Structures are given as C-alpha cells and as structure tokens.
Amino acid sequence: xxxxxxxxDYRMGRxxxxxDKRMERLTGVEDLLRTAAPxxxxxxxxxxxxxxxxxxxxQEALIAAARQWPDEGVPDNPAAWLIxxxxxxxxxxxxxxxxxxxREALPPDPxxxxxxxxxxxxxxxCCHPALTPPAQVALTLRAVGGLxxxxxxxxxxxxxxxxxxxxxxxxQRIREAGARFVLPPAEEIGERLAGVRQVLYLIFNEGSTASxxxxxxxxxxxxxxxxxxxxxxxxxxxxxxxxxxxxxxxLTDARRPARTRPxxxxxxLADQDRSRWDRTAIAEGISIITDALQRFPVGSFQVQAAxxxxxxxxxxxxxxxxxxILELYRLLAVLSPGxxxxxxxxxxxxxxxxxxxxxxxxxxxxxxxxxxxxVRAHLLERSGSLDAAREEYRTAARLTLSLPERRYLEARxxxxx
Amino acid sequence: MKxxxxxxxxxxxxxxxxxxxxxxxxxFGRDHLKLSEQMADAGVxxxxxxxxxxxxxxxxxxxxxxxxxxxxxxxxxxxHLAGFYLIDCPALDDAIEWASRVPDARYTxxxxxxxxxxxxxxx
Numbered sequence: 001x002x003x004x005x006x007x008x009d010y011r012m013g014r015x016x017x018x019x020d021k022r023m024e025r026l027t028g029v030e031d032l033l034r035t036a037a038p039x040x041x042x043x044x045x046x047x048x049x050x051x052x053x054x055x056x057x058x059q060e061a062l063i064a065a066a067r068q069w070p071d072e073g074v075p076d077n078p079a080a081w082l083i084x085x086x087x088x089x090x091x092x093x094x095x096x097x098x099x100x101x102x103r104e105a106l107p108p109d110p111x112x113x114x115x116x117x118x119x120x121x122x123x124x125x126c127c128h129p130a131l132t133p134p135a136q137v138a139l140t141l142r143a144v145g146g147l148x149x150x151x152x153x154x155x156x157x158x159x160x161x162x163x164x165x166x167x168x169x170x171x172q173r174i175r176e177a178g179a180r181f182v183l184p185p186a187e188e189i190g191e192r193l194a195g196v197r198q199v200l201y202l203i204f205n206e207g208s209t210a211s212x213x214x215x216x217x218x219x220x221x222x223x224x225x226x227x228x229x230x231x232x233x234x235x236x237x238x239x240x241x242x243x244x245x246x247x248x249x250x251l252t253d254a255r256r257p258a259r260t261r262p263x264x265x266x267x268x269l270a271d272q273d274r275s276r277w278d279r280t281a282i283a284e285g286i287s288i289i290t291d292a293l294q295r296f297p298v299g300s301f302q303v304q305a306a307x308x309x310x311x312x313x314x315x316x317x318x319x320x321x322x323x324x325i326l327e328l329y330r331l332l333a334v335l336s337p338g339x340x341x342x343x344x345x346x347x348x349x350x351x352x353x354x355x356x357x358x359x360x361x362x363x364x365x366x367x368x369x370x371x372x373x374x375v376r377a378h379l380l381e382r383s384g385s386l387d388a389a390r391e392e393y394r395t396a397a398r399l400t401l402s403l404p405e406r407r408y409l410e411a412r413x414x415x416x417x
Numbered sequence: 418m419k420x421x422x423x424x425x426x427x428x429x430x431x432x433x434x435x436x437x438x439x440x441x442x443x444x445f446g447r448d449h450l451k452l453s454e455q456m457a458d459a460g461v462x463x464x465x466x467x468x469x470x471x472x473x474x475x476x477x478x479x480x481x482x483x484x485x486x487x488x489x490x491x492x493x494x495x496x497h498l499a500g501f502y503l504i505d506c507p508a509l510d511d512a513i514e515w516a517s518r519v520p521d522a523r524y525t526x527x528x529x530x531x532x533x534x535x536x537x538x539x540x
Contacts, residue, residue, distance in 0.1 A: 133507055135460070158463055158505050166460030205536075259539060269539050401418075403533040 029069045032078055033062055037146030038231075040082040042118030045181040048090055051125060052171035055143055057093065061086035062146065119144070120235050121183050123228075126170075127196045130177040135170040136199045137206070138163055145224055155221050156206065193236075197245050197301065200229050204249050222253050240296025243288050244305045250285035251308035254278040265411075266404040270317040282312045300336040303328055322351035339369035347375060355383040370399040374409060381416065390416040419463065419505050419532035420512035424521045426499035433524035448520040449500075456504060456515065467500035503532075 037058065045054035061082045075081040126140040138156075141147045149167065153160040184192055207221025229246045236242050258272035267273075289305040296302070307328045314320040329345035342365050350358035359379045362372065377392035393413035400406050437445065449467070456462035471494065476487050502519070506512055512529050519527045 134505070138460075156505075161457070162460050162462055162505065165457060169458070169460055255539070264535070401531050401533060402536045404535060406533065 029066065029074065032069075032074065033065055033082075034146035036079045036082055037062060038119045038122050038144045039079050040086060041143055042122045042181070043079075043083050044086045044090060045122070045125075046118060047087070048094075049181065050175075051179070051181055052168075052175055053090060053093060054086070055167075055171060057086040057090035058082070059142075059148075060089050063148075117183060117235075119231065121181060123196055123232065124184060124189075124192050125174060125179060125181065127192070127199045128174055128177060128179055129192070129195055130173050130179070131170050133199070133202060135166050135173070136195075137203055138166045139170045140199055140228070141203065141221075141224065142167055144228060147224070193239065193242075196232070197241060200225050200232070201245060201249075201301075203228070204252075222249070222256070225249060226253065238296070240292045241299040241301045243292035243296070244299055244302030247285045247289035247292065247305035248301055248308055250281045250288070251305055251312050254281035254285065254312060260404065264404055266408045268408070269311060272317075274315065277312065282309075285309065286313070298331070298335070300332060303332045303335060307332070320351070322348055326352050339367045340371070342367055343369065343371055343375050347378070350379055350382060355379040359383065370401070371396070373399055374405075377409070377412065381412070386416045418508060418512075419503060419534070420509070421530045421532060422502040422504065422512070422516045422519060423498060423528040423530065424500045424519065425496050425525075425528070427496040427525070430499075430521065430525045445520045448518075452502075452515075452518050452520075455518070456502065461504045461506045461511075461515065463503040463505050465500075465502040468498060471497045 040061065041055060041058040044058055045051045048054055064085055065078070065082060069075075069078075123140065123144055126143050127136045131139065138152055141152045141155075142149065147155075149164045150160050153163045156163065183189070204222050204225035207223065207225060226246070226249050229242065229249060233239075233242050233246050254277050255269075255272065257278065258274065258276040259267055261267060285305065286309050289302060289309055292302055293306065307325055310321050310325050310328070326345065326348040329341060329348050333341050333345060346358050346361050346365065349361055359376070362376055362379065373392050373396035377389050377396055380386075380389035380392055390413050393409050393416070397406050397409035397413060400409065434442070453462065453465050456465070474488075476489060478485050478487075502515070504512060504515055506515065509529070509531070512531075516522060516527050516529045521527050
C-alpha cells in the first residue's frame with residue numbers, strides 16, 4: 001500500500017514538474033502576448049483603417065503565437081512577428097473579399113510599425129461613447145488586455161458566445177459611428193478619458209466583487225484593471241484622475257486578502273485582520289495619491305483614493321481618522337454626488353458625532369437606495385435600539401442583490417435576536 | 418447584472434392559449450424563437466429554455482445519504498414554471514425592456530427577478 005502510494009506520488013510529482021515547466025513557459029508567453037496585443041492591434045488598425053477587421057486578424061495572430069511560441073521559442077521581435085502575421089491575415093481576408101467582388105488584388109503593403117500614441121487611441125476607441133458599458137468592458141479586455149473571448153467569458157460568468165457577440169456588435173457599432181483609428185480632437189479628449197477611467201473602474205469592480213474564490217481558473221479582473229490603469233498612467237503621467245484611479249485600485253485591492261473569509265463570507269472593514277493587508281500595495285497607493293494631490297487639480301477618484309488611504313493607514317479600526325474621512329466625503333459629495341456617497345458620509349458622521357446625529361441625517365437625506373436599510377440598521381444597533389436594528393437588518397437582507405451581503409446582514413440580525 | 422425572466426403557466430395563461438387561433442399560436446412560438454435570437458445577437462442571452470410539463474417532473478430528496486426520486490407530490494398545482502430567459506444586461510430598465518418582448522406578457526404577465534451576485538459593500 002505504502003509502495004503504491006509512493007509510486008503514485010512520484011509519478012504525480014514528475015507530471016506536475018513537467019506541467020509546471022510548460023505552464024511557466026506558457027505564462028511567460030501569455031504575459032508577452034498580452035503586453036504586445038494593444039501595440040500590434042493599434043499598428044494594424046492604423047495601417048488599414050478598419051478596426052473591426054484588424055481586431056479579428058490580430059486575434060488570429062495571437063492564437064497562432066500562443067500555439068507556436070511555447071514549443072518553437074519566442075521570435076526576436078515578438079511585436080513585429082505578430083504584426084506581420086496579422087497583416088498577412090488581414091490582407092488575405094481583404095483579397096478573398098475582393099475576389100468575391102471581382103476586383104483587382106491588393107498591392108503588397110509594407111508592414112506597419114508600432115507608434116507611441118497608438119495605445120491611447122486604441123483604449124479611447126474601445127471605450128467609445130456609442131457603446132454600452134458591457135460592450136466597452138468586453139472590447140477593452142480583448143483588444144487592449146489581450147484576453148481571449150473564453151477568458152473574458154469565464155471572468156464575467158457569461159457564455160463565451162455571448163461575449164463573442166458583444167465584441168462583434170461593439171465593433172459593428174464603432175464602424176457605424178464612423179469612428180476612425182485616430183486620436184479624437186483635443187477638446188474631446190477630456191470627456192473621452194473620463195469614459196475610459198470609468199470602464200477601467202468597472203473592470204476593477206467586476207473583479208473585486210466577483211472573485212470570491214468560487215472558481216480557481218477565474219481570471220483576476222481587478223489585477224487586469226490595475227495593469228491597464230498602470231499602462232494608461234505611463235501614457236498620461238500628468239492626468240491627476242488616472243493617478244487617483246490607480247491609487248484607489250491599489251489601496252482597495254490591498255485589503256482583498258482580509259475582505260472575505262475562505263467560505264466567501266464578507267468581513268466588514270472594522271473586523272478585518274489588518275495584518276493581512278498588502279503593505280506594498282498600500283505604500284505604492286499612498287505615494288501615488290500624495291503626489292497627485294500636490295500636483296494636480298482635485299478630482300473624484302483622487303478623493304476616493306484619499307479616503308481609502310486614511311482607512312489603510314489606520315493601525316486599528318478604532319484609530320481611524322474619521323474626522324478626515326468625513327471631510328473627504330463632504331468634498332466628494334460636491335465633486336460627484338450620489339446616494340452611495342451620501343450613505344458613506346452618514347456612516348462617517350456617526351463615527352464623529354454619534355449614531356443619533358447620523359440617524360437624523362439619514363432621515364433628512366431621503367435617499368432611495370436599497371442600502372439605506374443596512375446603514376439604518378448599523379446606526380440603530382450602535383445607538384442601542386436593538387429590536388429596531390434587528391428589523392432593519394432583516395429588511396436590508398431582503399433588499400440586497402449580493403449573496404455575501406445577505407449572509408452578513410442575516411447574521412447581524414440573528415446576533416441581535 | 419443578471420436577471421431571470423420567469424414565465425408561469427396558470428389558469429389565466431391556459432385560458433388565453435385556448436382562445437388563440439392556430440395562426441396566433443404559430444406566431445407566439447415564432448416570437449419566442451425570434452426573441453432568443455435577438456437576445457443572443459445583442460450579447461445579453463445567458464440561457465433560455467422552455468420546460469416540459471410538470472407531469473414529467475421527478476422530485477429528488479436525500480435522507481440518510483440515500484437518494485429518493487419520486488413522481489410526487491401529486492397535489493394539483495395551479496401554477497408552475499413553464500420557461501425562462503436568463504439575461505445579463507446593465508440595469509433593471511434593460512431587463513424590463515427585454516421582458517416586454519416576451520410573447521406571454523401580451524396575454525398574462527412575466528416576472529423579472531434580479532440574480533444575487535457576489536459583490537459586497539465594505540463598511
């Protein structure tokens with residue numbers, strides 16, 4: 001029995017080693033492909049003008065590379081290889097279409113090159129205002145993030161076919177909107193960039209809300225959003241809101257190891273084991289936001305990052321500088337008002353002026369949002385009205401759209417029973 | 418956000434079905450197929466199926482680790498789930514728009530329910 005087990009372990013070990021080595025090589029190639037993907041797509045789209053067709057051609061080149069490189073080795077200039085293969089594929093498609101229309105064959109084209117502002121143009125095109133947010137997310141993940149349709153489908157928990165359809169519809173809409181592969185005029189860029197930041201934040205939230213360990217092969221969308229925002233910051237080093245967004249993502253993601261228990265249950269900020277927070281990410285986030293607030297006009301992502309920084313800096317929940325957080329929420333309410341900002345301001349107000357003041361503010365605010373009940377329950381519990389708190393927790397548990405939140409609220413209600 | 422559009426079969430829907438002409442019944446079925454295609458084309462469809470009659474249902478329970486399948490409970494149920502569309506769209510308004518195109522909504526009504534997700538608010 002012992003011998004058998006050992007032999008089995010030995011074989012499994014060898015298999016695992018060989019598998020690991022190929023996986024290592026694969027991961028290296030994957031990283032390379034995903035870094036090169038936007039450059040390659042941008043070069044091909046700029047050269048041939050048709051974004052949709054270029055995207056198809058680049059996908060095929062990426063698939064060919066993913067198949068060939070792990071075994072045959074990575075070419076000296078991976079981007080040039082991909083551009084060559086994608087261009088050839090694109091020209092073949094054009095030719096077969098042209099043959100169908102009985103037109104002349106295309107003259108041979110010189111291979112397009114990689115250019116500096118390409119990646120920004122690409123990102124702006126993927127986040128085109130004519131597209132719906134889900135379409136912007138899917139297209140950005142594929143065209144800029146270099147993910148396959150299957151990977152995006154797994155990450156978003158929807159069928160691959162649905163993602164494929166979203167992407168092809170998105171490309172069609174871009175074509176119909178008459179968008180070309182050029183940077184928009186200067187007066188439009190500000191507004192378009194706001195859209196890009198929103199899409200990146202959406203991808204980040206999709207990752208931080210969906211990745212609660214139910215699936216091992218689930219792609220870390222929050223990590224992908226951070227990677228893309230880093231790239232955007234490298235392209236636009238003097239955009240304070242891009243810096244703010246990156247800092248916000250880092251400072252929020254740093255708490256992820258402590259945010260959910262292994263069974264997926266939600267751990268509120270006050271109860272989190274702060275020794276499990278990622279100190280490196282916190283240090284980087286704080287340095288980015290400190291620098292941004294000194295150099296650029298203030299914006300809502302910067303204020304949100306500053307709030308996250310105040311939480312992350314506190315060694316214990318009790319040591320949190322709530323007065324500063326309250327001030328920051330007041331500022332945020334001016335910059336980008338909304339029900340969630342008001343609710344968070346009221347939570348901060350309770351910490352500074354006590355739960356009764358906060359309850360009055362909550363009644364006065366007349367917010368129509370399903371999380372009002374959760375906040376009221378929390379404030380009632382803190383003020384000692386336990387029966388009323390229990391009822392509000394139950395109401396909140398019924399109204400939430402989140403499974404971990406429902407479990408958490410039900411547990412709070414049960415604790416007061 | 419994912420939403421489930423539920424279609425129930427009940428005495429009112431059966432009465433409506435009885436009153437339909439053959440042409441109307443054909444159109445009803447065709448509109449369901451067309452809607453599935455439109456949802457797929459729009460990139461919102463996750464899954465959609467019509468369910469077989471409840472008389473074909475098998476009820477499954479596990480007691481002391483033993484699986485017990487049965488044809489019951491036999492009590493006459495007036496209403497049962499007849500089919501569903503599971504869609505993924507940005508907000509409730511979009512889901513309502515899709516639900517309004519379900520043929521059954523023209524005769525009785527369909528139900529739109531949000532699906533719980535794994536998000537969580539850190540407070």
